[in-house]
Amino acid sequence: MSASTREAVLGRIRRSNGARPNDPERKRVVEARLAGAPVGIVPQRGQLPHDEQVALFIRMAERANASIARIAGYDALPDEVSRWLRENNFPADLRMSEDPRLSGADFGETSLTIRHGVSDGEDLNGLSHAEAAIAETGTLVLVSGPENPTSLNFLPENHIVVVRAGNIGGDMEAVFPMLRERYGKGEMPRSLNFITGPSRSGDIEQTLLLGAHGPRALHIVIVD
Template sequence: MSTARDEIFASIRRSLGVTGRERPRRDVVTERIARAPAGVVPARGAVTGRTRIDLFIAQAEAALATVSEVDAPDAVPAAIAQWLRAHNLAATLRMGADPRLSAMPWGDTPLAIDEGPSDGSDLNAVSHAEAGVAETGTCVLVSGPHNPSTLNFLPDNHVIVVQAADVAGDYESVWSWLRERFGKGVMPRTVNWVTGPSRSADIEQTMFLGAHGPRRLHIVVVGGRGETPAS
């Protein structure tokens, strides 16, 4: 059974006098996908060094996230425990199987750690981002057992750890990184771009946090304080 979409495309092909299987046309499509040309990139993200980290933090905070910085991965658990305590939140945390998180000294904190996807009953979760985007203060997370996507949406409070070295200036740079890291054909099933906590102003134009996901988002930036300002 043909669909309306099939009929529309068939009509376009008839008007152009093509079938869609012509070798030159298929080669053009294959080449474009392989080359993955970038679109217009905003100038705001064209910064480097400490200036890029400062922009990332400023944009994240403008989107209602909170941010802390640590010098090394070993300092991450204490920073998260301090943030939970400062907000009078339970000393519990769920995480996936990301080896970067597993290697951190969680035993040095009072946090009770659970592993695996969330079933919706968790108050707090931590994920490790693949990258950050300075132009919007966005964290980029890929799906899989290392960082289950349920941790992005179900807990009330979400903490994201991102390496300063993985903060890019713009979205296009991050897509290039992901293609290089995973390769075509083995990209993660889902790439989530998280900018601030979940919020909505659909009802009476009143801002409501936690509308479709976490009501709090805290970002821990690792290793950015040693960056030098852009010249």
């Protein structure tokens, strides 16, 4: 759309609303709305004590066909990743993100072949770190950036995602304040991915196909 066409469309909208260009009162209302980030109606299902939010997240994620493990700290992550890959007969090969929170996980003691960074589309197993999670739907929240390439969320056949228990919120509305606190208002990551269970699709006969648009398997590791 050209600038002149866009201005013509916006001009018609203003006239239909009885507004005038650069109306200071309307600008004030818009700026207040953006600055305040008001919260809408929030469902009650996720309004629980935090331990119960974590339990709800686990139930909902498992219902979406994800598997779950809980570990005490990042030092236990390499053993958990190795166990999950081994028990599912997946290759001992892993493409992982360079998130600094994973620096406490020493994969050097495992038999895994480790690569870092962006997936080239040939990786069978990927490891990412989620920014947060949503209890009411069992959803992981992952942001884009050099530390956690978005390609790791969609290209590997099997996806392992780490999330801190403390970053599990009751609902979607609880996630955005977490992101603003970390990145600052107006500095959000370019992409925000919400992932609930492994990728799947159903045709007109409702035949479920896993891995249609992304990983076939999703394993979530909660770090207490």
